[in-house]
Amino acid sequence: MSHKRKREDDNSANPYVQERPHFGELAEQFPVFRPFVHTDKNENPYIDFKDSEAVRTLTWCLLKRDFGLDVKLPADRLCPPVPNRLDYILWIEDILKETLPTDQFDMAHGIDIGVGASCIYPLLCCARHKDWKFDGTDIDETSVRIARDNIRKNKMNDRITIQYNSIPERIFLLDEGKKYTFCMCNPPFYASEEEVEQSLQTKQAEPFAICTGTKNEMITDGGEYGFIQRMMNESLIYKDRIMWYTSLIGLKKSVRPLVDQLESFGINNYVVSEFIQGRTKRWAIAWSFGPKRLHKVHNLVEYRAKLHFVSYMPKPVSYVREQVIAILQDLNISFEQDGNDPNVITGKPRAITWSRAARRLLNKKQKIEENELPIFEFQFALLEEEEEEEREGDKQLDGGCRIASVWLQGDKRTAFESFWFHVERRVQEACGVDRGSTFNSKSGAVSEA
The missing domain is CATH 3.40.50.150 (Vaccinia Virus protein VP39)
Incomplete structure (x- = not known):
């Protein structure tokens, strides 16, 4: 088995x-x-x-x-x-x-x-x-x-x-x-x-x-698609009265339409996994209206909601870490470094300080109103490139590193994505990837535009 x-x-x-x-x-x-x-x-x-x-x-x-x-x-x-x-x-x-x-x-x-x-x-x-x-x-x-x-x-x-x-x-x-x-x-x-x-x-x-x-x-x-679709429809009524809605799926052809159905409802907090026991293969889907998001539970890549982003930088991890910390401090975002690994950084922004409007206020030394609760929670993990396993077809960086960004909690995906793209762009600029270059974040290669 x-x-x-x-x-x-x-x-x-x-x-x-x-x-x-x-x-x-x-x-x-x-x-x-x-x-x-x-x-x-x-x-x-x-x-x-x-x-x-x-x-x-x-x-x-x-x-x-x-x-x-x-x-x-x-x-x-x-x-x-x-x-x-x-x-x-x-x-x-x-x-x-x-x-x-x-x-x-x-x-x-x-x-x-x-x-x-x-x-x-x-x-x-x-x-x-x-x-x-x-x-x-x-x-x-x-x-x-x-x-x-x-x-x-x-x-x-x-x-x-x-x-x-x-x-x-x-x-x-x-x-x-x-x-x-x-x-x-x-x-x-x-x-x-x-x-x-x-x-x-x-x-x-x-x-x-x-x-x-x-x-x-x-x-x-x-069939099972119709049944689980009815579950999804009723979940829109009950929402957080059930923290996690889950169902087994017996037919692979049902999986993609069900994921698409969740997305059409605006539900992006979900996970799809696969089980194999002997000759039997099954799938399972779970979704939630709550803010807690899954990043440890096994999640099939082809059905994964966009919670993770990865970029490869042509600089050592110590240099990139300094840049990330400086950017977070500049954005007035409080953060913590893991006590056992300073290359793992978590934070909970209470205001969108990276927008153009917010940057103008910060430049004028004006206060930005913060939410009582965090907008979302994020984690950055930095690893030296040579510590990574070989990735077929990917060019290895000499002394470069990887930044993995994970959306841990929150219900505003666009806010998390805009934050990550802002931080990524500024780290790339600090690493010498200027506006006249195109940075391939998948391979880590830098090429002239």
Whole structure:
């Protein structure tokens, strides 16, 4: 198993990525699993993933052994693969750890849209975090009933609440005035039974594992794109009542249209990641109306919102650092240098002091009115060029350095971009890149205009 979701904390990485479940050991621990375990000619144990009963029993064993959960998995409902579901949860944890104080992370309240009979996401999250709470919804009354049974069986009635959604077109059932930390969803992939059949026929190989999902779990109006689009539309109503809106995406063709939809709504605080478990590839999208922005969580480059800028300067890092500090001081922007690395500089401008109008006021020694709160938060990181890995096709600078600028927080992207371009231009001028030259910030080359 492998995945492309980079994690900062190896202790919280998906254990199933490093080591696949040993079917022989599971069979020894759980006699109910023994009938489904076979051995190949080399005496290696395996199971038939096209046997739905074998898959359900494997899932039950993993939930019991690794999380202490006893979960009923009905034969006529989707059987959730634990490694895939855990990947989504770990990704959400990464997002919350980066954007929440520890005490708020520890008391997170999530929403699971389409909780399913297994109630897998709320149960796993609450098993991992003793003070987390969850609200789950589903449009299938039978799934709601079984999910509630699973909650009672695992003694989590005081932490997980399940609601029946009688209006399938509606996504969110929020308690009046209440705020939530995040929502999650594994929407139906397809728009029709014909689309399901067509998907199976166009696969290059037979399905690796059997699917036992109901029509409600597999099909929705407009497919997964239509479902997540409705989530986005409703998020415009609720906005910061949910800090992070998230959803899994099963079809790559849905990703770009969904990113474009967010951009059309003016939502630029989002991230798209990719998970790979065995033969299964999934994507996930998260968006927020809050000011906290993600720069550590793995973000697919082709869908990345413009939060990062990089320039290469033909001068040593010590020289460039002096210029950056002098520019920030000239702009009356307070900043801090990292105690362990003076080449990492962060700041929170409270006024747009780099505009032409502001510069005229500063030149006249007139005061510029500042906002009570910062307009945005930025970080500059400077690295000697020789410390960087080789970049294919890029010309290396002799003694040059790189400036990486990151938008950490705030809701005014144009303000951050204008600030960065102002600082970049002045540093380039200080490095000898004058107005008669064209500076290629990608390669670091200086050429005559």
